[in-house]
Amino acid sequence: MTDWKVFFDGILTERDLKINEPMSRHTTYGIGGPADVFVTPQTEEQLIEILRKADAEGIAVTVIGGGSNTLVSDKGIRGITICMNRMKQEMTCEGEWITASGGTGTGTVARFAEKNSLKGFEWAVGIPGTVCGAVFMNANGYGSQMKRVVEEVYAITRDGKEKKTYGWDDLHYGDSDSVFMHNGDIIVGVKLHLSPGNPEEIKREMTEHQISRRTKQPLEKRSAGTMYLRPPGYHxxxxxxxxxxxxxxxxxxxxxxxxxxxxxxxxxxxxxxxxxxxxxxxxxxxxxxxxxxxxxxxxxxxxxxxxx
Missing domain, CATH: 3.90.78.10 (UDP-N-acetylenolpyruvoylglucosamine reductase, C-terminal domain)
Structure with missing residues (x-):
């Protein structure tokens, strides 16, 4: 049996790891059994060290973001569960491009775009979780999807040995699908390409989306969002x-x-x-x-x- 405190010694502080942690505390559903060990790295360097050591010792790794589109087994998760929520949050804006990394929230990026008079991400203002999680799942809403605004994605391989930059053509986006759901690479940042817009119109559209969500969705109850993909030709x-x-x-x-x-x-x-x-x-x-x-x-x- 792994001594987790010894395993993470020199990588994380004790406050950044929890043993037999109920996953119900870390999903919007409030559901999930215990993770063997639940860790919250705050830097890419810590993340890379964890991944390399886990790979070397043959320990399974599961990665989550904000837990907003996730259903966790009642039996929990074996091995190491890495939560990206506390990764250092950074956002920059250069012209029509916004770069966001770490545990930055999807809604936070939408509001940042508004402040910089950039349109095209208003639909995401009410989406819970991290923007990296939204990239992973090709999150969608109000007729748009992440694939329409993503230009580049920055990731680390599951063994922690390589940093990679994905161009749009590399992402293989489908409905709630991406290359990352198949190859295991871990998203740490994204560059979005938006368009100049009228800040008042952007703000008004964001407000309308938030009102619509509160009116039409059961936000007063715990859930993981919409649970079904739409078959072609059907609702x-x-x-x-x-x-x-x-x-x-x-x-x-x-x-x-x-x-x-x-x-x-x-x-x-x-x-x-x-x-x-x-x-x-x-x-x-x-x-x-x-x-x-x-x-x-x-x-x-x-x-x-x-x-x-």
């Missing part, structure tokens, strides 16, 4: 409604009565209960429409696997 919400699944629940996991694309945690839902609700929705839609509705949430931890 998931109406299909869920037609299947009579609005409000359908298993334990404390429930199809939202406010926005059917959300499955909310009404208090003490487990990962398995959330998955059971998601699978029932998929099953009923397949039976009624003969259409597969892929999941749009990152599923991690012991005993579960990513589904699409």
């Amino acid at each position: 998931v919400g109406p299909m869920i409604k037609d299947c009579g699944l609005i409000g359908f629940s298993i334990g404390d996991a429930q199809v939202s009565t406010k926005h059917p694309d959300f499955v909310v945690n009404n208090g003490h839902a487990s990962c398995q209960e959330i998955l059971d609700v998601l699978h029932e929705v998929q099953k009923r839609i397949m039976e009624k429409y003969h259409v597969h509705v892929p999941l749009d949430v990152r599923i991690i931890g012991e005993g579960v696997q990513q589904e699409r």
Whole structure:
């Protein structure tokens, strides 16, 4: 059994690592069993040291950002869980380009763009989590996606041995998909290309998006955002409604009565209960429409696997 305090000696302080840490404390869902060790590096140098040592000793590494689009197993996560939230936050603006790195929040970047009279990122103002996490998942909203504004992405290989710069053509973006979801490289920064705009119009659009989110989404309850990808030619919400699944629940996991694309945690839902609700929705839609509705949430931890 690994002595984690010895493993991280000289790399992290004790306040930057927690042993058998409940992942329910680190996801917007409030769900997840214990991580063997949960660490919060603050610099790229610390991150690289952790990755190199873990690779050398054959220890599994899981990386999360703000935990906003993540469902963690009830059994938790084995090995090292690295949270990027406390990585040093930096933002710069040069002309039409904004560079953001570390644990910088997506909404923080949207407001920074507004201050610099740059448009094209207003839609992201209410998206929780880090901008690096948004790049990883090709986050979307209000008809736009990260792939429309990303110019370059800066990453570190999973073994910590190489820093890489990805151009747009290297990202292989799809719906809630990117090259990083397949190759394991860890995003540490991004350059966005936006357009000059009227600051008042930018602010007004951001305000409208925030009002829309509060009105239409169940922000008063714990969730991981919308849970389904839209099959071509279909809208998931109406299909869920037609299947009579609005409000359908298993334990404390429930199809939202406010926005059917959300499955909310009404208090003490487990990962398995959330998955059971998601699978029932998929099953009923397949039976009624003969259409597969892929999941749009990152599923991690012991005993579960990513589904699409």
